[in-house]
Amino acid sequence: MKRLLLIVALAILPTQAMAQSITLDQVIKESLQKNTSLFRAQREYEDKLADATETKLLDNPEFNIDATRASGENGTGTDIELTQPLKFSQLSGTRYGYARALSNVASTEQKYEILKVINETTVLYTQVWLLSERKKLYENYADDAEKMKKLVSASAGQGQTSPAASHLFSSDAAKLRADANAVQAELRQVRTDLARLTGRSYQMVELQRPAFVDVPEDTEKLLTFAKEQSNLRNVVKSRIDAAERRLSVAEQDAALPEIRPRLLYSRSPDGDEKSYGIGVALRIPLWNQNDAERKRANAELRQAKSEADLFVNLPQKDLIGELQQSATALQGRADSYFDSILPGYRKSYELTRRMFRQGQADALEVWQVREKLLTSENEALDTLAQAVNARGALELELGGKLEEIK
Numbered sequence: 001m002k003r004l005l006l007i008v009a010l011a012i013l014p015t016q017a018m019a020q021s022i023t024l025d026q027v028i029k030e031s032l033q034k035n036t037s038l039f040r041a042q043r044e045y046e047d048k049l050a051d052a053t054e055t056k057l058l059d060n061p062e063f064n065i066d067a068t069r070a071s072g073e074n075g076t077g078t079d080i081e082l083t084q085p086l087k088f089s090q091l092s093g094t095r096y097g098y099a100r101a102l103s104n105v106a107s108t109e110q111k112y113e114i115l116k117v118i119n120e121t122t123v124l125y126t127q128v129w130l131l132s133e134r135k136k137l138y139e140n141y142a143d144d145a146e147k148m149k150k151l152v153s154a155s156a157g158q159g160q161t162s163p164a165a166s167h168l169f170s171s172d173a174a175k176l177r178a179d180a181n182a183v184q185a186e187l188r189q190v191r192t193d194l195a196r197l198t199g200r201s202y203q204m205v206e207l208q209r210p211a212f213v214d215v216p217e218d219t220e221k222l223l224t225f226a227k228e229q230s231n232l233r234n235v236v237k238s239r240i241d242a243a244e245r246r247l248s249v250a251e252q253d254a255a256l257p258e259i260r261p262r263l264l265y266s267r268s269p270d271g272d273e274k275s276y277g278i279g280v281a282l283r284i285p286l287w288n289q290n291d292a293e294r295k296r297a298n299a300e301l302r303q304a305k306s307e308a309d310l311f312v313n314l315p316q317k318d319l320i321g322e323l324q325q326s327a328t329a330l331q332g333r334a335d336s337y338f339d340s341i342l343p344g345y346r347k348s349y350e351l352t353r354r355m356f357r358q359g360q361a362d363a364l365e366v367w368q369v370r371e372k373l374l375t376s377e378n379e380a381l382d383t384l385a386q387a388v389n390a391r392g393a394l395e396l397e398l399g400g401k402l403e404e405i406k
Contacts, residue, residue, distance in 0.1 A: 021206045024125050027198060031121040034199035041113040048106035056099035059085040075269035082263045088256035089249040098249050101242035108238045111230035119392040124194040126388045129207040130381045131187040135180050137377050142176035145169045152363045165363035213403050215328045219321050222398060231399025236307045243301035250297045254290035258283035323394040330387035337380035345373040
């Protein structure tokens with residue numbers, strides 16, 4: 001019986017009471033733990049680190065042992081030889097420089113992928129919150145329109161208001177319901193997109209309005225920060241560096257022989273004579289001049305340089321300055337809407353409705369003020385979305401979160 005009562009009680013609880021509140025930071029944390037694109041990025045990161053490790057390793061040494069017995073002799077002679085192949089790129093340190101460059105590429109690319117996922121998660125979180133708020137707006141104002149319709153109808157029956165106002169609020173309520181349904185369809189899709197990033201559902205989750213630190217005003221400070229971060233420019237620079245080093249390794253190994261130093265030991269069959277020695281063999285690149293590896297290295301370098309060409313006409317200082325101004329302006333405009341513009345319009349709307357009930361304002365005035373308020377509500381939400389997008393674009397160009405700037 002108790003269990004039945006509990007089920008009934010849960011069934012009649014308001015949806016909002018059961019909804020779980022979740023912050024942007026919590027969603028980002030989930031996204032970083034479960035995002036499939038980061039799994040792929042992690043695998044590529046580990047592959048590059050493995051390539052870097054393999055690049056700097058020496059080739060395995062060769063060990064030869066021969067046993068010989070001459071006709072008519074007793075005992076067995078022994079010849080032992082230990083050879084260590086050494087490429088010139090290993091002796092010069094070029095190969096080790098290439099290994100470090102590969103590690104740098106792996107680290108820079110991974111950090112940039114993480115930043116992209118954080119940015120995508122932030123945008124989708126904001127869109128889910130925004131659409132949820134917009135749906136509530138339309139539903140709430142539809143309820144208000146229906147209430148106003150009843151008030152206007154009663155007033156019209158007493159000859160105090162035109163019957164046309166009743167039709168206005170009736171049509172208004174129907175339109176707002178239709179708008180709420182359209183937003184609900186869009187909200188369902190965006191929730192699905194966010195769920196793909198984090199691996200969880202957001203049907204019974206209440207999101208909070210995203211809050212961010214202010215954009216720094218000092219452009220030089222942003223530039224200094226960007227030079228040390230994993231932005232796309234630095235990713236491309238690291239790729240060019242690695243490709244150039246790979247080509248240097250390939251060209252050195254093609255132009256100079258592989259050195260094969262040897263340690264020698266020999267013992268006569270009767271064991272009376274033993275000899276030790278050292279030797280060296282050269283593997284001359286006569287027929288095979290490492291052409292395939294040089295072509296691959298050249299192709300990789302051309303591709304990396306073509307990626308760098310994208311930034312030729314986009315100086316980082318100018319681009320960061322423009323993105324900084326855009327993000328600052330949009331964030332300031334969004335703050336103005338939420339902190340001062342909307343509260344003022346809401347007070348005006350409530351005052352006009354009160355005046356209507358007291359016979360001091362007509363229905364059309366109520367509708368006009370409500371339209372201004374609804375337009376401003378939508379503009380506030382749109383401006384916040386634009387501010388989040390601008391902020392994300394700035395952070396991608398910087399290669400790090402604005403919260404990280406000291």
